[in-house]
Amino acid sequence: MRDEMRGDLVRESNTQHLEEQSMTTTYRAPGRGARVLARIRGPLVAIAVPFLVAATLWRVVPSSGIVEERVRALASLLGLLLIVAALLLARFGLGRPGAVAPIVAPSAGEWTALSSPATRIPSHGTHQYAQTWAIDLIHTPADRPRPSFGGARASMAPEEFPSFGMPVHAGADGEVVVVRDRAADRRSRNSWSLLPLFFVESFVRGILGWRFVFGNVIVIALDGGGYQAIAHLRKGSVRVAVGDRVSAGELIAECGNSGNSTEPHLHVQLMHRPRPGIAVGLPLAFVDSPVPERDQSVHWPVRPGADN
Template identity: 55%
Template sequence: MRPTTLRTRHGLFLAVGALCVLLNRQGLGPLWYTGVALLALSMLLRWSLWRTQRPPRERTPVRVAVPVTGRWRALNSPATKVPSHTHSHAQTYAIDLTHHPAGRPTPAFHWLRPFGVRPHHYPAFGSPVLAPADGVVVAVVDGTRDHLSRTSLPGLLYLVVEGFVRGMGWPRHLWGNHVVLKLDEGVYAGFAHLRRGSPCVAVGDTVKAGERLAECGNSGNSSEPHLHFQLMNGPDPETAQGLPFAWHYEDDDGTRHTGVPADLVHFTPAPP
């Protein structure tokens, strides 16, 4: 097994190590020591992979189009902090987008009940996801269900635990339904949390900028229907590094910008 492949399986070592410790009933014995060793190995592999996926600081943003239409809001934006998410899964410069068209409010946060809301109550659910540039489809994952939102205090607590567990697995566990598009040599775009059954492209398809790829959903590690978008320097988010990008967009005041909107900024795509 190659070192890179071994590092991406740190979650498996963590699960087996934790199981050994939990099942141990003989005190400080072989099973306990095996479990502790596997837990330590898991942490070492995860740290090593994190260092590998940490990209150089100075990189020129790649110009691409906004992959949605209408009025959206930026969350976890690289314009606010870097890494915007984490270096893991090439998410250094990733951004989350929620849809907020005029006259269509999103369900409110509740402290206790209900635990979550069905995704079709959110304007983002079913919104088209578009190719930000010409490219070739290199990965399509579908079949993961669109779950309830996590918009309550119990739901958010569950999301924290759920996110940790999902992060130990394969990309489909974290990203849910997703598409990866090769835009250029060394530039790949990832679109995550897509609606089940919505991808309308297949591996090997050539797409043009603005062409429909799928629909926004609530699959994978998602608190509510939204689009997770990122650029990376390889097709595999488990081993690639994140790349910065720049959009042309217009804020609610009508001012046009080139870059990335900061957290909580509402914007619409603007032509170059």
């Protein structure tokens, strides 16, 4: 009962914050503390994991004396402390959040949230790579059921999911500043038997950097301030290049299953810098509807003039 009340209070707080964000019309940069932490998180992970691995391997080599043994033990301890620090910095934020004007829906039709800032913050359980307010969405049309998790087959081709190939639209007027379109679309990891593999893949991709997490991605510098990132796009579907101008609702790519993904879906987030590795996530709000909670569906109409 107490956990349910706590969950209701969290959702109410998140919803209130998102409602305030939906009325925002001007950009506001995040606080200094949040910006400093964003610059530390990525390098700390890149240093901590290799350091711990090297220290562990060093302990396997025969020691030449008690002094060297103590140095090895200290190196292992330091590696563990770096890992703990990296995990804590990824989980906890600092400073006031920024603000950015609401964006238009990333696609049209019936969509359901898998992870949402309306349910919890950080929505993905981490502030790493500016994912604090990010949302994951899957297409759930009434006439084409989505393959259920833990079905008869452990892994499925991305084409078997209704999200795959769905049109993706720019959230606002702006300029394209980052494009990646070469990552392969993976088979799904929508079964219990493949979850351990997915966790290992996620860990490795997180160490390698945001490009391996996001897969094919477009980042747009919004005219009103801030940046929008749309990730896990279909290989070869990107229709824009760096330097191109885009309009709100313009078709820019298709939904795919590239990067760190269990099944085809859209990952949408707002941030204060163009590179997720050193950016702070910004609160998300849509022009077309409130931000849906986890497992909640929303229907976005076809925008006039949009190529759907």
